[in-house]
Each structure stands twice: as structure tokens, then as C-alpha cells.
Amino acid sequence: MPRSNSDVEALLEIGTEHLPARFVSPGLSQMSASAARLLQDDRLPCAEIKVYGTLRRLALHLLGLSRHSNALERTLTGPPAGLLKDSQGNFTAQAAGFAKAQGVRPEELETVRGPKGEVLAVRRVTPGEPAIQVLSRVFPAIIRGLEFAKNMEWEGSRFQFARPIRSITALYGERIVPFSLAGISSGNKTQGAAIGSDKIRIASPAGYVGSLRDHCILVDTEERRGALSKTLDGALRASPGVRLEKDSGLLDELVYLTEHPVAVGGRFSRDFLGLPPFLLTTVLKKQLKFFPLQEAAGKLFPGFIGIRDGVSEAQDTVREGYERVLEARLCDARFYFDRDRRSSLRAKTDALRRAAFQRDMGSMHDKMERTVELAIWICGALWRKRLPLDLGCVEAIARLAYADLVTEIVGEFPELQGSSGGYYARLDGEEERVALGIEEFHYPLSSRSPLPTHLEGSVVALAGKMDSLAALFLAGHRPTGSEDPFALRRAGTGIVRIVLEKQLPISLPQLAAQARRLIEKGGAPSENRKAASYPGAGHFEADLREFLWQRAQACFQESGYPMDEIRSVEEGGLDHLAVTFKRLAALSALRAHEDFGELVTAFKRAANILRQAGPALVSDLSEVDRNLVTAEAELSLFEALGRAEKSLFEKLNRDEYERALRELIKLRPFVDRFFESVRVMDCEEAVKRNRLALLLKLASLFKSVADISQLQITAAPAAVANPSGE
Known part of the structure; x- marks a missing residue:
């Protein structure tokens, strides 16, 4: 909404002890959304909402805020208007009762037109409130509504928040918005750049960002991000011949770990370059939040750039401290590595x-x-599908893929599973193909991250993920809602992506069944339990099939396919995912064909007739008897289906799904004439069953590509309404 000269600004800042970096951005998003919702509920117009945040403060800036909330006019309706007065001109009991219930005199009742005619009504006007009064409710509600992954409870207030709240700044213009929360009263002062430093007075919301900047606090996230990038570039110029990769994840983390980022360059001994590169960079980036440096050739350089929070004072002292801490961590890493190599x-x-x-x-x-x-x-x-595989390589990868779980390195750095195993395999002299398969065993790590490079590695990664899914589903650990402590959704997505993107001709339900058989065969070493007694055994197949299809569905949606098209290929969709994807692509490509909508309508009509005939009758149908095909349109459809069937399966055998679907589209005029002139549910039982068999054959041909009855057609003709085929 446009701002007027009478509009004012407001500010809410929650000053806290150090917040985890990962909490800041979600917290700011919640503040913005909550403010928009609550202000709307209280009818207080606001032109713009801004948020700022650091590790020690979450701030909300409201611009173009009206001075008063809007008045609310409501009309409360009651009995029909004819019941206002009786024949004597007196107010009826109904009218008097309604007036009393609404707190008015009967003389104040009005008449308004409602859906069922004129009724008695009372108009109520709730006047607007001063903005500061509204904000005194809205601001504490915003703070109470913030949710974090973990909360703390502290001191006598027992208030729960991500970290203890130490100050609340709440301003409407230059006035303090009064309220108390978590044992703290709102005010116009905020905490300084360091714990124990003097409080900073905020004169008005408009001067908030500038006032903090004057005290070396860059509260604006984008301004701080720019300062971080600039200080990194400056530090890099002090080390000519090296380069720095501005890791986006580390940059984002440091943006929320600092209020005034300043780069500090440092060095470490070249001796530590003998450590595995991934281990060295993990210590630098994950443990200490330092940026590794690289030489021009791409090799690691014995130096780093750290980020301190504060002004550029005593840089040498800070550098020496960083170097001492790094040396201690690298000594620990070398100790773990040396023990692993025994x-x-x-x-x-x-x-x-x-x-x-x-x-x-x-x-x-x-x-x-x-x-x-x-x-x-x-x-x-x-192999039965003639895919070349090195069985020895597959077995070697599978036997060594979990071995790094018991290494010292993975014990200290769990995120190095796979990387450490592949590295150690190379040092042990294993074939490169085996080492790479071990390194990529846990791939893909997300819905868009890389897959295992070669087929042998993909097979082992697929086996490991399916064993995990089968075991945990049998144990009753299916993910629910947002809860997924065993990362089964990631495993399921990995299975779908490997099979789909590597185009592996393998049935996922059969693979899951084999995984279950292996678990049953092994039993539990402590109890030798029968698999049937596992909590999830009774509905294992259905649950796992549904779960995997949900993962496949998500992949298809991410590729841009709508839900009705995805539903149309669901039946048998997990039997060969790569083929399912081709069927889906063909369906999507031909959906815009001019005859396709009419064909879908006719197919739905056929499916409806078969459904009304009942499963018992349909399952008992024989092949179409040519001798019972008498009507001209019926014969034309019968012959067209015969021609289409032969051509269709030739194309399906060559995976030409779009061309196969085009063959089916050619059936449209024959199907139309059939429904226009043939009565399916004939009074003669043999003829009726034969015509149902003809429709069943039509439906079966279509379902070999897709169940097009699942498709939503926006403008279906009226003829669909006759399910009997008359």
C-alpha cells in the first residue's frame, strides 16, 4: 500500500545471547510472516515489512504504518423482518429477545436483505485503536510465536526461546511500545557489539540501522554479506598467487555468526598438507569456520582466512590465536589419521x-x-537385461563400504563417511573403480546432488539404501509428518534417482521383497526372531510401495509433470521407473493433441461402464467373440483394436511410447461411433458380455501406456453422463 505523510514507522528488536547461525534466517522469516498476519487481523495497515538479524538480535522494521487501526463494521442478523412487531404494533417476543441479546433497544433494530429475504439486524461498529496500543499486543505475540529447532528455558520467567532474551527494543516513532515479556520490559535501548558493552539508544525506527552501524554493528543482512565478501577479497590480496573459493554455505553461516566481519589471514605448517585434503578442509571449514586457500594448480596452500567479529584491532594477536587453535586441531586430525593407517x-x-x-x-x-x-x-x-557388470568389483565395494564407520576419522567427523573409506581404499592399493564406489556409496546426498559415477557403485549404493529401508520399515520406523530420524526419505529419494537416472531395468517391489527375505534369513543374532513378528511386517509391502511411489512422485513433480498425469502412470509404475518416466513424457507431449481430450472422455465412459458392470462380471469376461460382433460400429472398433494392438506392442517393445500413444489416438473416431450407435448393456446376456469384453480390451490397450481416466479434462462433453452406452 502507498505511504502517506501521516504514516509512521515501528521497530521491534529481540536482543539475545548468541544464537546458532542456522536459527537466524528462519526466525526472521517467521517474524515477517507473523507481523503481516497479526497486523492484518488487527486491521492496522502497514506498507512495508523489513527484517534484520545477527547472532545477537532479531529485528522487525515496520514502514508506512497507519496511526490508527481501521474501524470494523459488522451486521448481526436475526429473525425475519416480519417478526419486528405484532398486529397491535408492539415489538414481538422474538424481536425483543434478539435486541436484548445484542445489547440494544428494539427501536434500534434495522431491516436488511439477507439470502432468505429481509431480516432484523443490528449494526455494530468497532472503532479503530491507536497504533501503539495495537503494537503492544502484536509485538509480544510475535515473540511468543517464534519456533526454533531447540529452545531454552531460563531464570524465574521460565520463558522458552532459542537463547535467553536480554533486551527488547520496541518503538512506535520515538515512543516506546510498552509491554513486558520473559522478565524484561521493552525500551529504546539495545545491547552493544560485545557482552558488557554500553547500551545503544535508538532514537527512532528510521535511525535503527544507522545507529547500530555507528557502533560497528551491521544489522542489515545484505550489507553484512557485502562487507564479508569485501574483507575476504582484501585479505586475499595479501597472499598473491593463491585463490579462495567462497563456499556459499560457509559464507551464509558467517553472515549470521558476525555483526561486523573482519578477515584475518594466517598460516599453518606445510607438514599438515600430508593429511587427506578432505580432512584438512573439514577441520578448517567445519570446525573453525576458516576459508581454505588454494594454489593456482588447485592444491591446498598452507594458509587460511578466518573471520573475526569486531573492528580491525590487534590483528596480529588474533592471527596468532587462530593459528594456535588450528595447529592443535590439525595435530588431533593427524593423530586420528595415523591410528587409522595401522x-x-x-x-x-x-x-x-x-x-x-x-x-x-x-x-x-x-x-x-x-x-x-x-x-x-x-x-x-x-545381467538378464544384458547390462555389463563386474561382479568382483561390486562385491569388493559392498564388503568395504561400511568399513570406515569404525575409523577414528569418521568417529570424529561423521560427515566424512565415504570420503575417508575411498581414500583409505586407494592407500591400501584397491582398484580405483572399487575406491570410487566406496567414496560414493552414500550418494546421492540430496535430491539434486550427484549420483554414483559408475554402474557398479550405483548397484551397491542401491542395495545399501534398500536394505536400510526394508530393515527400518520392518522395525516400524516409517517416517511420519516432519519426523524422519533415520533419514529414510533421503534414502528413498536416492533409490528412485539411481534407478531412474541410471535407467536400471529393475522392479523396486521385487528388490524390496528380496531385501526382506535376506533380513528374514539372517534373523536377529540375539533372539533369532521371525520376521513376521517385526512391528511393520504385516503391512510391509504396501507401506514401502506407497513410500517409494511418493518419492518417485516428488521426482516427477520436480521435473514439471502435473499430478493427474503422474497418477495415470502409477499402476505398475515402480516395476520399471525409467519406462514409467518415458510413459509420462509421452503422455505429457500428446496431451495437447486435438483429439486427446475427446478420447479421454470416451475412455472414462468405457471405464465407468466396466466399473458399473462390477468386478465379478468383468473378471469373468472371455476374449471378444467375432461371431457376436454384429453392429457396424462395433465391428469397426473391433477391427481397429486388432490393428492397433499389433502396432502398439511393436512400438512398446522398442520403448517408443509417444508413437504408441499416437496409435491409440487414431482409435478416437471408431470409439465415438461405437458409443453413438451401440448399446453396450444389451438385453441379450451374451451380446452384453461380448461388448463389455470389447471395452475391456480398449481399456487394457490404453493402460499399457497410461490410465488416462485419471486425467482432468477441463471441458468434457455432455455425452459422458450416459454410463450405460445407450
Whole structure:
């Protein structure tokens, strides 16, 4: 809304102890959304909402705020207007009762037109309130409504928030918006750049950002991001010949870990360059939030750039402190690495016996053995489809893929699973293909991250993920709502992406069933439990099928396909996902064909007739008897179906789904004439059954590509309304 000269600004700042960086951005988003909703509910117009945040403050800036909320006029209706007075001219009991209930005199009742005619009514006007009065309710409601991944409860107030609240700045123009929360009264002062520093007085919301900037606090997120990038560039110029990759994740984190970022360059001993590069960068980036430096050739340089929070004072002292801390961390990392190198990766697999996987699902060694067997089973399925696979490579990857779980490095840095295993495999002299498969065993890590590079690695990654899904679904750990403690959605998405993008001709329901058989065969080492007694055993197949289809559906939607098209390929869709995707693409491509909408309508009509005939009758239908085909339109459709069937399956065998669908579109005139002139539900039973068999054949041909009855057609002709075919 446009601002007027009478509009004012308002400010709410929540000053806290240090917030985790990951809490700041979601907190600001919630503040903005909550403010918009609450102001609308209270009818207080606001032209613009801005948010600012750092590790020590979350701020809301309202611009173009009206001085008063809008008045609310309501009309409360009652009995019919004819009941206002009786024949004597006196107010009726109904009218008097309605007036009393609304707190007015009967003489104040009005007449308005309602949906059922004229009725008695009372008009109520709720006057607007001064903005400061509204804000004294809205501001504390915003604070109370903020939700974080974890909350703390502190001091006598027992208030819960991400971190203890230490100040609340609340201004309407130059006036303080009065309220108390968490044992703190609102005011016009905020905390300074450092704990224990003098409070900063905020004269007005308009001067908030500038006042903090004057005290070396860059509260505007984008201004702080620009300052961070600039100070990094400045520090990099002090080290000619090296370059820095501005990791977006680390940049985002540091934006919310600082209020005035200043770069500090430092060095470390070249001896530490002997550590695995991924280990060195993990210590720098994950543990200490430092930016690694690289030489022109791409190799790591023995230096870093750290980010301090505050002004550029005593830089040498800060640098020395950073270097001491880094050296200690790198010494620890080298200690873990040296201990890991005392034995080979193959030797470490025995230690997996002492690492539990899940209750009643054995150890990680048991899981490794199941993964080996399942990967071999997948190889057999793919060999039958003539896909070339190195079984020795597959088995080696599967046997070593979990070995790094018992290494010192992964114990300290769990995120290095896979990377450390692949690195150690190379040091042990394993084939590069095996080492790469181990390194990429956990791929993909997200819905868009890379897949395993080669087919052998993809097979093992698929086996490991399916074993995890099967075991945890049997144990009753299906994800619910936002809860997914075992990251099963990520595993399911990984399975779908590997099968889909690698175009593996494998049935996911069959793969899940084989994974279950292997779990049953192994049993639980402690109890030798029967798999049927697992909590999720009774509905395992249905639950896992539904779960995997949801993952596939999400992938299809991400590719831009609408839900009705996705539903049309759901039946049998998990049997060969790559083929399902081709069917979906063909359907989408031909949906705009001029005859397609009419054909869908006719198909739905056929499906409706078959549904009304009942499953018992339909399942008992025989092949179409040519001798019972008598009507001309019926014969034309019968012959057209015969021609289409032969051509259709030739194209399906060549995976030409779009061309197959074009064959079906050619049936449209024959289907139209059939429904125009043939009575399907004939009084003669044999003729009726034969015509139903003809429709069943039509439906079956279409379903070999897609169930087009699932498609939504915007303008369906009226003829659909006759399900009997008359």
C-alpha cells in the first residue's frame, strides 16, 4: 500500500545471547510472516515489512504504518423482518429477545436483505485503536510465536526461546511500545557489539540501522554479506598467487555468526598438507569456520582466512590465536589419521561386528553381508537385461563400504563417511573403480546432488539404501509428518534417482521383497526372531510401495509433470521407473493433441461402464467373440483394436511410447461411433458380455501406456453422463 505523510514507522528488536547461525534466517522469516498476519487481523495497515538479524538480535522494521487501526463494521442478523412487531404494533417476543441479546433497544433494530429475504439486524461498529496500543499486543505475540529447532528455558520467567532474551527494543516513532515479556520490559535501548558493552539508544525506527552501524554493528543482512565478501577479497590480496573459493554455505553461516566481519589471514605448517585434503578442509571449514586457500594448480596452500567479529584491532594477536587453535586441531586430525593407517580397510570390517545397526536387525557386519547379497541379486537381475557388470568389483565395494564407520576419522567427523573409506581404499592399493564406489556409496546426498559415477557403485549404493529401508520399515520406523530420524526419505529419494537416472531395468517391489527375505534369513543374532513378528511386517509391502511411489512422485513433480498425469502412470509404475518416466513424457507431449481430450472422455465412459458392470462380471469376461460382433460400429472398433494392438506392442517393445500413444489416438473416431450407435448393456446376456469384453480390451490397450481416466479434462462433453452406452 502507498505511504502517506501521516504514516509512521515501528521497530521491534529481540536482543539475545548468541544464537546458532542456522536459527537466524528462519526466525526472521517467521517474524515477517507473523507481523503481516497479526497486523492484518488487527486491521492496522502497514506498507512495508523489513527484517534484520545477527547472532545477537532479531529485528522487525515496520514502514508506512497507519496511526490508527481501521474501524470494523459488522451486521448481526436475526429473525425475519416480519417478526419486528405484532398486529397491535408492539415489538414481538422474538424481536425483543434478539435486541436484548445484542445489547440494544428494539427501536434500534434495522431491516436488511439477507439470502432468505429481509431480516432484523443490528449494526455494530468497532472503532479503530491507536497504533501503539495495537503494537503492544502484536509485538509480544510475535515473540511468543517464534519456533526454533531447540529452545531454552531460563531464570524465574521460565520463558522458552532459542537463547535467553536480554533486551527488547520496541518503538512506535520515538515512543516506546510498552509491554513486558520473559522478565524484561521493552525500551529504546539495545545491547552493544560485545557482552558488557554500553547500551545503544535508538532514537527512532528510521535511525535503527544507522545507529547500530555507528557502533560497528551491521544489522542489515545484505550489507553484512557485502562487507564479508569485501574483507575476504582484501585479505586475499595479501597472499598473491593463491585463490579462495567462497563456499556459499560457509559464507551464509558467517553472515549470521558476525555483526561486523573482519578477515584475518594466517598460516599453518606445510607438514599438515600430508593429511587427506578432505580432512584438512573439514577441520578448517567445519570446525573453525576458516576459508581454505588454494594454489593456482588447485592444491591446498598452507594458509587460511578466518573471520573475526569486531573492528580491525590487534590483528596480529588474533592471527596468532587462530593459528594456535588450528595447529592443535590439525595435530588431533593427524593423530586420528595415523591410528587409522595401522590397519587396512579390509582388516577393519571385522570390527563392524561390534557396531550395532538396529535392534533385532543385527550388527553393521550383518548389514554389510546383506548388502553384498542384495547387490549380487541386483547384478543377476541386470545381467538378464544384458547390462555389463563386474561382479568382483561390486562385491569388493559392498564388503568395504561400511568399513570406515569404525575409523577414528569418521568417529570424529561423521560427515566424512565415504570420503575417508575411498581414500583409505586407494592407500591400501584397491582398484580405483572399487575406491570410487566406496567414496560414493552414500550418494546421492540430496535430491539434486550427484549420483554414483559408475554402474557398479550405483548397484551397491542401491542395495545399501534398500536394505536400510526394508530393515527400518520392518522395525516400524516409517517416517511420519516432519519426523524422519533415520533419514529414510533421503534414502528413498536416492533409490528412485539411481534407478531412474541410471535407467536400471529393475522392479523396486521385487528388490524390496528380496531385501526382506535376506533380513528374514539372517534373523536377529540375539533372539533369532521371525520376521513376521517385526512391528511393520504385516503391512510391509504396501507401506514401502506407497513410500517409494511418493518419492518417485516428488521426482516427477520436480521435473514439471502435473499430478493427474503422474497418477495415470502409477499402476505398475515402480516395476520399471525409467519406462514409467518415458510413459509420462509421452503422455505429457500428446496431451495437447486435438483429439486427446475427446478420447479421454470416451475412455472414462468405457471405464465407468466396466466399473458399473462390477468386478465379478468383468473378471469373468472371455476374449471378444467375432461371431457376436454384429453392429457396424462395433465391428469397426473391433477391427481397429486388432490393428492397433499389433502396432502398439511393436512400438512398446522398442520403448517408443509417444508413437504408441499416437496409435491409440487414431482409435478416437471408431470409439465415438461405437458409443453413438451401440448399446453396450444389451438385453441379450451374451451380446452384453461380448461388448463389455470389447471395452475391456480398449481399456487394457490404453493402460499399457497410461490410465488416462485419471486425467482432468477441463471441458468434457455432455455425452459422458450416459454410463450405460445407450
